[in-house]
Amino acid sequence: MTHSHLEVFLKRATRWSSVLLAVSTAGVVAVAGPADAAPAKYTHSQAKALLDKAGIRVSSSGNCSNVNNPRCTSLQGINRTTVSGLIRFKRISKCSNITVTGGTERGVHAKGPYGHEAGYKIDISRTPCVTGFVNKNFKRAGQRKDGTRLFRSMNKNVYADERSRNHWDILYYNGSA
Template structure:
C-alpha cells in the first residue's frame, strides 16, 4: 500500500513537472453544455462574461467567434487542459464565478441575462444593470426552488450548471406556475375528466384540471420565449396530465408537450414564420413541433 501511494505521488509530480495536459474526458459531477466555434446565445454570453471577469480578452457579443476560441484556449492552457478551444464541462467547472447579493460585475450581468432571457424573470428583474440587488436575489431564489436546489440566492457552481444546461430537469406544478407568473401565460382547467374523479395537483398527475407537475423546465422556457416573440398572451389548456397521450415518449406525461388555446396572434405567427412539417404541423428553427388539432395547438418542445 505504501509503495502504491508513492507511485501515485511520483506520477503527480511527473505531470506537474512535465506540464502534461489533463484529459478533458474526466467525469464531472454537474451537467454543463459544450460550446464551440459557431455557437451563439446566452450561454456564450455567460462564457464570455466569466472569461472577461478573469482577465481574458474576448468579445462580449454572444457569438463563439475567433476571440472566444483564443480566450478559451488560453484558459485551458492556464488550467492544464487540452487547448482545443472547446468550452466543455471540464472548462465550465474551472471557470465558475460565484456571485451573490452585493456584487456588481459583468458576471452578475450574465446571471441577470440568463434569468430574464432564458427563464422569463422579466418582471422580477426589470433591467440588466450588473447590480446584484434584491430583485436579482429574489429571481435567483425562485429559480433555485424551481430546480430543487438550496434556495440561498447565491449563484454558485450548482446554480450556474442548472442555468446553462438544466433545462431538461423536471419541475413541480407550483414551480412552473411561479415561472409563468407575470409572463402573459396563464393556465386554465382542461376539458377532460380524470379517471375515478381524482382531483388536485399531485405527483401522480391524475387530475381533472390542467397540471404542470413534472413538466420539463425546457418546455416552460421555450413557451416563455414563444410568448415573448409573438407579443400576445397565451393560455395553457393541457399539461402533464397522465391521461393525455400517456404512451408517447415525448408526450404530455413526460413533460415535452404543452397544449395552448387558439388565438389569432399565435395562429398567424406559427403559420407565417415556421416551416411546414406535415399536415397541420409546423416546425420552429429548433425543430420543435406546433400541431394544429382543431381547437388548440399541441406543442412538442424537444430542443
C-alpha cells in the same frame, strides 16, 4: 490523469446540467455528459410561478392541478426546457394572451417518450395571434394521421394545429421557441 488535470476537467464539467463521474485510484473510469442525463423537471408550483411571471395563464376545466385527474391541467414533472420554450415563444410572437390548457396530466394524452406525461409537450389555446405567428414564421412539416397540420420551428420544435380541440399541441425538444 494528473490531479491538476482532473481539477480542470471537473471545473469544466460543472457547466453541464448533469455529469456522472466515476473516479478510482487509477484515474477517470467513466464520464456521462448531458446527452445521457434525464431532462430537468419542475414541480407544478415552480412551473406555474414562471409562467405567471411571464404573463402566461394556466387554465383547467376542473379548476385543479392534480396530475392524476384528466379534468385538471397539471405541470407536475414538466421539462424545464418546455417551460422556457413556451416563455420564449410568447416573447418572440408578441402574443399577449397565451393560455396553457394541457400539461402533464395522465390519462388524456397519447403516450410516448416525447409526450405530455414525459414533460415534452404542452397545449395552449388556439388564438388568432398564435395561429398567425406559427403560420407565418414556422415551416410546414406535413400532417399527422388524423389530419392535424404540423409546423416546425427553426429550432426543430413541433407545433400541431389541433383545430378540432381548439388548441396548439407543442412539442419542445429544447428550450427555444
